[in-house]
Amino acid sequence: MMAQTLAQTENAPVLEIRGLTQQFGGLTAVNDFNVKLTPGGLSGLIGPNGAGKTTVFNLVSGFYQPTKGQIFIDGVPTAGLKPHKVTALGVARTFQNIRLWNDMTVLDNIRVAQHYRLGYGFFHSIARSKRYQQREDEIAKEAAELLEVFDLQRFALDVPKNLPYGTQRKLEIARALSSHPKLLLLDEPAAGLNSSDVQELIRLIRWIHKKFDVTIWMIEHHMDVMMELCTQIKVIDFGQTIAEGTPETVRNHPAVITAYLGDDNI
Amino acid sequence: MVFMLRRYSIHLILALAGGAIVYSADQEYLGLYTLSVLMFMGVNVILSTSLNLVNGYMGEFSCGHAGFMAVGAYVSSLLGVWLFAKDRVFGVPLLDPGYALYAFPVLILIGGVAAALAGLLVAVPSYKTRGDYLAIITIAANYIIISAIENIGAIGGSRGFMGMKRLVNSMEDVVDLPWMPIWVIIFTILSVWVIRRYVSSTFGKGVSAICQDEVAAEIMSVNTNKIKTVTFMLSSGIAGIAGGLFAYILGYVNPGSFNILKSTEVLVMVYLGGMGSLSGSILSAILFTILLELLRPLQIIKWIVIPLLLIILMQFRPEGIMGNRELGDLFPRLKKLYRFK
Amino acid sequence: MLESFLQNVINALQWGSFYALIALGYTLVYGVLTLINFAHGDVFMVGAYIAFFISTFFLTTLGLPGWVALALCIPLTMILTSLVGVTLERIAYRPLRKKGAHRLYVVITALMCGLILEHANLAILGASRKAFPPLIEVQVYNIGGVTFTNLKIAVIVTAFLVFLFLQWVVTRTRVGMAMRAISYDNFAVPLMGIPLDQIIVVTFILGSGFAGLAGLLFAMSYPVLEPYMGALIGWKAFIAAVVGGIGDIRGAFLGGFLLGAVEIMVVAFFPSTFRDLISFTVLLAILTWKPTGLFGIAKTTKI
Numbered sequence: 040m041m042a043q044t045l046a047q048t049e050n051a052p053v054l055e056i057r058g059l060t061q062q063f064g065g066l067t068a069v070n071d072f073n074v075k076l077t078p079g080g081l082s083g084l085i086g087p088n089g090a091g092k093t094t095v096f097n098l099v100s101g102f103y104q105p106t107k108g109q110i111f112i113d114g115v116p117t118a119g120l121k122p123h124k125v126t127a128l129g130v131a132r133t134f135q136n137i138r139l140w141n142d143m144t145v146l147d148n149i150r151v152a153q154h155y156r157l158g159y160g161f162f163h164s165i166a167r168s169k170r171y172q173q174r175e176d177e178i179a180k181e182a183a184e185l186l187e188v189f190d191l192q193r194f195a196l197d198v199p200k201n202l203p204y205g206t207q208r209k210l211e212i213a214r215a216l217s218s219h220p221k222l223l224l225l226d227e228p229a230a231g232l233n234s235s236d237v238q239e240l241i242r243l244i245r246w247i248h249k250k251f252d253v254t255i256w257m258i259e260h261h262m263d264v265m266m267e268l269c270t271q272i273k274v275i276d277f278g279q280t281i282a283e284g285t286p287e288t289v290r291n292h293p294a295v296i297t298a299y300l301g302d303d304n305i
Numbered sequence: 306m307v308f309m310l311r312r313y314s315i316h317l318i319l320a321l322a323g324g325a326i327v328y329s330a331d332q333e334y335l336g337l338y339t340l341s342v343l344m345f346m347g348v349n350v351i352l353s354t355s356l357n358l359v360n361g362y363m364g365e366f367s368c369g370h371a372g373f374m375a376v377g378a379y380v381s382s383l384l385g386v387w388l389f390a391k392d393r394v395f396g397v398p399l400l401d402p403g404y405a406l407y408a409f410p411v412l413i414l415i416g417g418v419a420a421a422l423a424g425l426l427v428a429v430p431s432y433k434t435r436g437d438y439l440a441i442i443t444i445a446a447n448y449i450i451i452s453a454i455e456n457i458g459a460i461g462g463s464r465g466f467m468g469m470k471r472l473v474n475s476m477e478d479v480v481d482l483p484w485m486p487i488w489v490i491i492f493t494i495l496s497v498w499v500i501r502r503y504v505s506s507t508f509g510k511g512v513s514a515i516c517q518d519e520v521a522a523e524i525m526s527v528n529t530n531k532i533k534t535v536t537f538m539l540s541s542g543i544a545g546i547a548g549g550l551f552a553y554i555l556g557y558v559n560p561g562s563f564n565i566l567k568s569t570e571v572l573v574m575v576y577l578g579g580m581g582s583l584s585g586s587i588l589s590a591i592l593f594t595i596l597l598e599l600l601r602p603l604q605i606i607k608w609i610v611i612p613l614l615l616i617i618l619m620q621f622r623p624e625g626i627m628g629n630r631e632l633g634d635l636f637p638r639l640k641k642l643y644r645f646k
Numbered sequence: 647m648l649e650s651f652l653q654n655v656i657n658a659l660q661w662g663s664f665y666a667l668i669a670l671g672y673t674l675v676y677g678v679l680t681l682i683n684f685a686h687g688d689v690f691m692v693g694a695y696i697a698f699f700i701s702t703f704f705l706t707t708l709g710l711p712g713w714v715a716l717a718l719c720i721p722l723t724m725i726l727t728s729l730v731g732v733t734l735e736r737i738a739y740r741p742l743r744k745k746g747a748h749r750l751y752v753v754i755t756a757l758m759c760g761l762i763l764e765h766a767n768l769a770i771l772g773a774s775r776k777a778f779p780p781l782i783e784v785q786v787y788n789i790g791g792v793t794f795t796n797l798k799i800a801v802i803v804t805a806f807l808v809f810l811f812l813q814w815v816v817t818r819t820r821v822g823m824a825m826r827a828i829s830y831d832n833f834a835v836p837l838m839g840i841p842l843d844q845i846i847v848v849t850f851i852l853g854s855g856f857a858g859l860a861g862l863l864f865a866m867s868y869p870v871l872e873p874y875m876g877a878l879i880g881w882k883a884f885i886a887a888v889v890g891g892i893g894d895i896r897g898a899f900l901g902g903f904l905l906g907a908v909e910i911m912v913v914a915f916f917p918s919t920f921r922d923l924i925s926f927t928v929l930l931a932i933l934t935w936k937p938t939g940l941f942g943i944a945k946t947t948k949i
Binding site for chain 2: 676680682738741742745746747748750751753754755757758759761762764765766768769877881884885888889892917919920922923926927929930933934937938939942
């Protein structure tokens, strides 16, 4: 508890990764990865396909346990924590391929994401105790508010699989935000969107960043999205960090150009 | 007034129906045969709704439900006979048989708790195992439970165990009412009510989340292992309750009644009703019980006709009677007439 | 000590051969369709009965010598049993598959088919057990205190030959390649011009044919037939297939022998009523330790 309070002083990094290495069998997916995200930032992680970007996200959200290295969320080490515990520390994420609960209503999708601070257990749910009633009312109210903020309230009772793709993306982001994260990980939010949807997504992310006071770290292949949104970008290839800095620096970095286009083209 | 009616309509209907059954049993309008069919209907409703929790809501494929039923049946029977009835195995009753009436629900619940603990046999492997591999574990668990009972000679081994009728009789000696139907009705309603409350709470919605995308559930802060444990234990515990009732209705138990065929029967009821539909499970349990009784005169042919009917039914309604909908979704107008929570 | 150990090994191999032969059928169908064909144990039972009728016909009605009857009986049993398997696929599973029904409804249908096979048999032939006629003269050999019969050796050798054959089919032939392709991705396969339905029929022919062979061998080794003989052995063979790693030929084979060995060893050291209890506990422990079986590959979820 003490360490936690110390770490939560001003400007302590929301996420700190030190020497993160992940090996799958003989393959090193991520090698000696380091990062510090200060609160309120909007930064990006890019790299060619198979560079290990999603693996980094999976490690941060606790889905894999790293081979080496440490991850701190707000100063708290996440080693050995299961993903739901990491989420409870304040990390939420979206997925490359949308992973909504497709047969549950939009409202329920938001409600279930409240499990980390449910505050009641099995017996309360059966007895419908006072605490249960109170918490369920709060959850329902908050979920409705969130849907309204995201302009999704008219879909509240629909199931996600019937919604347009762009709306599903939006809902997934809304679901992630419903867990009040300090850090939001967006894994290719623009994948599969057409250009007008992409413009809307850029506005949405910028708006979320301000409105929810959340640190955002995103993976994206659409360079224009990254250039427009991010203040800091990190580039990895074959698990190695090859460049980092502002969008401008990264864009002109020779190693980045090599990684994306190959040697011969220079 | 209308609001009150709507709010309590289900309670009212259940109370009336239950009261009618108990009254007609007491006045002996219903023959013993009809009564026992009605009681087995209740047991089957408990079994199918509780299995639906795992197979429908959580999307696992448990085929060993009868094993947990056996645990409940044996624990509540042995305990009941030991405490309240004179018996070859245990000798003189420990307590005054006059208390049997008050202790009976506790006995059944203890059977349920024991079955819930046996459910851990499946719940713990389910952390790492899913799908067909978990199905095998449930089958193995069923065989292990049955085989273990068969090998304990003291409780009758494969010959079975009896003496529960004495307990039922001593209940009726205290207050002269048809107690078994009363208990079956109470426990049936209780089980469905508990399951319904569980799956409709935000906590219990975690079950559906696991079914639809376990990775997303875990990452969206659902403690999947906990939910799985609770769900398996609840499901097997309720099966244990059904087992206890089953044992006391019949008056004797033997391991053979809880084999994989019994599990198959429950599976059929769940899939016939539709996965993830409680009203479907209730409906199909009732229909299936009636069907079994109607076809009884066919004797062995019955077991050709029933599977055949099911195969044909599945060709026409491959999602079961109700799909994953509830009665209220199918007939929205009904919703105005009741509130079910 | 050594003799009794070797004796148990031979018994285990023979007993495991039956499990292996049946498990191969489960695994083939599962590998291609991810369908647990719960009727498979009963197909094995039907195979034994078919063998019974054919051999009685040849022996008593036609008065053929035993070895001729056996030589005719093997292919005929396999063909007729595979017809049963294909019929099930054709009338019960395929329509459901075409309708896109949930996988588990197909499993339930398979369970129902099994029940029908069992009880139709019971209804038609009655509850009395059938005694299988001896087709060959059983010779008992005794080498250094270890006894075995020519039949036992034949069973074990057959199981190994079937395994090698199926392994060859699956890994070396075009049909096998198509099977593996379907199990990998049954959506893309028809787009590649592979006739899905035909491959599935071939799978059922292979699986049921060898179940028929197992039925014949089982009836020759334990010449009492009854309608429920396939149920328990079928469930167990299925579990064996899963313990080996379902969908993998080697897994099914190994799982079958493993189960056979465990059961024989249990009977050697404990009262025989403990057989199911202990063998299922061992299997449960294996699956808890290696959740996808010995040869199964853990499917990693891609995020």
